[in-house]
Amino acid sequence: MVVPIQDQPRSQGRPPDEESDRQLVAAFLERKDELAFRALYRRHSAYLYAIACRATAGQGVSPEELLQDTWVRALERLDSFRWQSRFRTWLAGVLFNCRNEALRRSGRGPETSRVAERATSPGDSEQRLDLEHAITLLPDGYRDVVLLHYVYGYPHAEVAEVLDIAVGTSKSQAARGLQRLRVLLGGEEKGGAR
Amino acid sequence: MKDREELTRAEQAAFAALANEIEPPDGLEDDTLRLLRQRRLVRSGGHWWHAPRPAVWGVALAACLATLIIGIGVGRASVEPELPRASFILFLHAGPEFDAFSDANFAARFEDYNRWVAETRGSGHFITGEQLDDTGVMILPDGRGGIVERRVSAGPDGDMLGMFLITAADYDEATRIAQTLPHLEYGGRVSIRRVDPV
Numbered sequence: 001m002v003v004p005i006q007d008q009p010r011s012q013g014r015p016p017d018e019e020s021d022r023q024l025v026a027a028f029l030e031r032k033d034e035l036a037f038r039a040l041y042r043r044h045s046a047y048l049y050a051i052a053c054r055a056t057a058g059q060g061v062s063p064e065e066l067l068q069d070t071w072v073r074a075l076e077r078l079d080s081f082r083w084q085s086r087f088r089t090w091l092a093g094v095l096f097n098c099r100n101e102a103l104r105r106s107g108r109g110p111e112t113s114r115v116a117e118r119a120t121s122p123g124d125s126e127q128r129l130d131l132e133h134a135i136t137l138l139p140d141g142y143r144d145v146v147l148l149h150y151v152y153g154y155p156h157a158e159v160a161e162v163l164d165i166a167v168g169t170s171k172s173q174a175a176r177g178l179q180r181l182r183v184l185l186g187g188e189e190k191g192g193a194r
Numbered sequence: 195m196k197d198r199e200e201l202t203r204a205e206q207a208a209f210a211a212l213a214n215e216i217e218p219p220d221g222l223e224d225d226t227l228r229l230l231r232q233r234r235l236v237r238s239g240g241h242w243w244h245a246p247r248p249a250v251w252g253v254a255l256a257a258c259l260a261t262l263i264i265g266i267g268v269g270r271a272s273v274e275p276e277l278p279r280a281s282f283i284l285f286l287h288a289g290p291e292f293d294a295f296s297d298a299n300f301a302a303r304f305e306d307y308n309r310w311v312a313e314t315r316g317s318g319h320f321i322t323g324e325q326l327d328d329t330g331v332m333i334l335p336d337g338r339g340g341i342v343e344r345r346v347s348a349g350p351d352g353d354m355l356g357m358f359l360i361t362a363a364d365y366d367e368a369t370r371i372a373q374t375l376p377h378l379e380y381g382g383r384v385s386i387r388r389v390d391p392v
Contacts, residue, residue: 023301027308032237034227035325039304041223046215053216067218068226075235131208150201150209178201 021087029079041071044088048095054147055095057136061102069098085161089154093162096144103140134184142177149174279361281321281389282368284375286355288348291381306376314360319371321359355382359389 021043028036048070052063074094081090135143135151144163148154149170154162159170201209230236293299314320329347336342346353358375362368365388372384 020301024304027301027304032235034236036304037227037230037236038223039300041226045223046217049218050214050216054212064219064222067222068229071226072229072233072235075230076233132212135212151212153213 018083018086022083025078025081025087028075037071037075044091045071047088048091051092051147051152052095052099054132054135054151055099055144056102059103059108059140060106061099066095066099066102069102070095073098085158089158089162092148093164096163131181131185134181137184138177138180142173142180145170145173146177146181150178279363280368280391282360282362282365283387283389284358284360284368284372285385285387286357286375286377287383287385288355289381289383292383293380303376303380306379310374310376311358313374314358314371319360319362321361323356323358325356326354 021040024036024039024043027033028040045067049063049067052066052070056063056066070091074091077094081087135146138146145159145165148159148162149156156167156170156174159165159174160167163170165173227236288294311320311323326348329345330353332344332346333341334344348355360368360371362371365386368386368388372386375382375384377384
């Protein structure tokens, strides 16, 4: 096929429809061909890369390497994906798993971000930050949930699936993360984000 | 328990503004593909329509041997070597009526083109195919002894989108094969050119 890969629209913020994802995945699994992979890559990578950039900020993990690792891991496990969630949600879960492994390899577990701990200490709260930077300063557990829930709109059930945590944990970490963000951004409760 | 709905409007807007996508760096797609090939997660050898080379060479070798054996068996004079089939390139263009690909129709079209490739390969006419980047560069004389570069892009009024290389006896057969391309059903255009053996 010549044309489709060139005209394959990048998702531009709209999630691709699930049925065509299924067909592309089926085509890939059947032939392991390059074009099917490129189509999937182009559909989802801008979305995954944005998450990768935010999920790795200040942690010494390259978002480019993380995106590569995500695709490698995803293709390794693609035939075990059962479509019980959106394909993109599953990919995001793979990405966070790879990120956590990269942090462990570098000697920093996902919950031991020294930058985050330092930055969210009370003394730093007077400094006003923009929202994107403030999110990167949250402890990892809060940051991941805030990213997925508040930024990317995942319901708590999907956040829980992606991060492999309980739904209740997602809710509580989202709430605490939001509180911390408001402090970081200089507001008390609401209206801190700018 | 605070939830997304409990954000202030300003907060909702601020979070929504971050929900953008970020294009990965140029080259990362190819680097990732290279890595996947190394790990044998993607078949090497380019696009799936590339001829499976060992099989092609095997068939070619068998054909040569068969011709040689037949020639030996019936005598040199009685065997006229078959004229080589000509190669033709089918250039695919968008054209003004081209129905652009979308998320909704992409997968189905993917299968349509793939089926065409399989059928054309099955009939022994398919050699290879290549898709082209959306954009490229044309270089041409600037009229003052220098060279000027112009950016070209695929599209209704632009450059070609890709090509298929096929074998056929003549233009009639090449045209019949080209007429079965799903590209035409979607309003695309195909130009057919024989590869000059010289």
